[in-house]
Amino acid sequence: MSKIYGLTGGIASGKSTVLNLFRQNKFIVYDADYVAREVVKLGTIGLAQITGQFGSSVLLADGTLNRKKLSSIVFSDQTQLEKLNQITRPLIKKEILQTVSDVKKSTQSDISIFEIPLLFEGNYQNYFDGVISLYVQPQIQLHRLMQRNGISKKVALEQINSQMSMDEKKRRADFVIDNSGDMNHLQNEFDKLVSQL
Template identity: 70%
Template structure:
């Protein structure tokens, strides 16, 4: 019987890095960010509704979503972020639940990983065989996010604070991986994790 685990963690916790480790070890991996991009492609209901809500300024000249412009609007105003989430979350959830159902139907005894940043916020935990949370110390998270996205401390903190805290995600998870150190440390934790799955 196939198993599927949800993977979550705060922004800049290193989810892409651990997802690549899973991929390299032959696990089937899914990424909610990819789903989120698919539900707002030109011609989609998602993009139409976003444009209706936020105006034409959130579109690039080729008709695709201007993510940077939209981020400026929603990350500094929780009401606007809620409006965006009310449009995209139902579309994303439908797609994710269909994928989980497909995986669980498989008769192969494989293990799949589905990375969802807003896993607990979206109420996805009940659909998985377990939840893995990637943890990183707050000062490391802030430093990584500022460097990775070239953000000021204020903007980086706004993005971090717009999400569920890392401690809360760690508390709710079935498995926790600490990614506050280097790749060698992460790899050791990863090996320990897959032995438990």
């Protein structure tokens, strides 16, 4: 029987790096960000609802979503962000749960990993065979985020504080990967985790 684990972690905790390690080790990998892009592609109900809510100014000339334009509207206005979330979240959840269901029905004895940044916030934990959370020490997370995105300490802290704390994600997870060290440390943590799955 196939198993599927949810993977989560705070911003700049190394989710993409760990997802690549899973890929390199021949795990089947799914990505919630990919699902989020798929549900608003040209011709989808998601795109039609967004256009209905925000107007055709959020479309590019070819009819696809202008993400930059939409971001500028929703990230400066909490009410607009909530309206967008009310459209996209149910569509994303439906797709994710369909994928999880399909994997669990499979007769293969594969292990799949589904990366969902807001896994606990979206209450996805009960659908998986277990949840893996990435942990990184707060000062390292702050430094990595500032470096990666070229942002000030103030902006980085705002982004970190807008999410569930990593301590809370760590507490709720079934497995924890500590990504506070270098790549060798991460590889050891990864190998240890894989032996437990």
